[in-house]
């Protein structure tokens with residue numbers, strides 16, 4: 001069973017324009033939607049849609065927090081959130097012609113005591129795996145992630161970037177940087193797939209058994225004790241890429257939960273992310289029938 005922890009959830013607002021962004025004029029959207037978001041929350045939704053037992057935990061507050069709570073309830077996602085003062089953030093993705101703009105807020109300031117409260121919620125679920133996803137709200141340091149990783153007998157998966165990823169100290173089963181995050185964390189040249197695999201492999205020494213690096217339209221690499229695997233992305237019509245990384249990771253975890261090997265897990269991850277990027281925002285697509293997409297994913301050893 002998987003517990004997901006989202007310290008900094010978000011309502012994802014996705015607005016679409018027919019034309020390119022331009023300053024000093026009113027841009028009028030032709031489509032808009034709101035989804036429950038934040039990396040652990042997206043993963044919990046995707047895992048639930050794949051019938052994997054899972055509980056979403058994290059911090060919620062204000063009217064945006066209520067929206068997330070209700071959306072997850074409607075989607076049948078099991079939850080165990082902690083209430084905080086302040087208002088959960090609203091993140092905006094603007095799709096303007098072919099360009100994608102991602103505007104993420106910092107989130108409400110919280111105190112260190114939320115870490116103890118969340119750790120208690122995680123322990124109460126007795127999970128095999130814990131996924132800690134997303135940025136930290138103001139008031140918390142990377143120690144908030146390390147404490148949950150070291151707080152019980154579970155494998156911890158972490159999906160975060162920036163300084164936080166570099167500063168983690170505990171032992172993790174997996175981290176999932178995207179290409180830019182991998183480059184920032186390692187300082188390595190990530191301009192080629194081989195460069196990404198080298199960087200991911202070297203990064204394992206920092207306390208990660210495996211590294212899953214998502215490379216957008218170039219696919220993904222998974223490196224671990226069993227070697228380096230590379231999956232090409234599928235040739236699909238992309239609407240936007242918000243939630244793509246969460247979908248990739250959810251597919252991999254879902255397959256591992258079913259006892260699959262790394263190669264099948266990577267194929268499943270690419271298939272799930274391909275479904276998700278073909279829809280706007282972080283809305284949950286039908287994930288019961290991804291078999292043919294998965295069969296179309298090519299995986300090779302590097």
Ligand SMILES: Nc1ncnc2c1ncn2[C@@H]1O[C@H](COP(=O)(O)OP(=O)(O)O)[C@@H](O)[C@H]1O
Pocket residue numbers: 177178179214215216217218219220233234235236238241242243244245246248269270271273274277
């Ligand atoms: N333009 C694209 N075409 C096809 N697949 C894509 C595209 N962008 C993302 N994906 C799929 O989504 C996965 C995660 O994408 P990525 O953008 O790297 O994640 P993140 O959202 O974390 O930045 C990729 O490994 C790939 O399978």
Ligand SMILES: O=P(O)(O)OC[C@H]1O[C@](O)(COP(=O)(O)O)[C@@H](O)[C@@H]1O
Pocket residue numbers: 008010011012036037038039040042091104133134135136241242243244245246247282
């Ligand atoms: O916590 P961060 O890094 O600000 O990211 C939060 C955003 O990332 C998302 O989880 C999407 O993440 P990915 O595109 O990496 O899958 C959104 O739902 C959310 O708004």
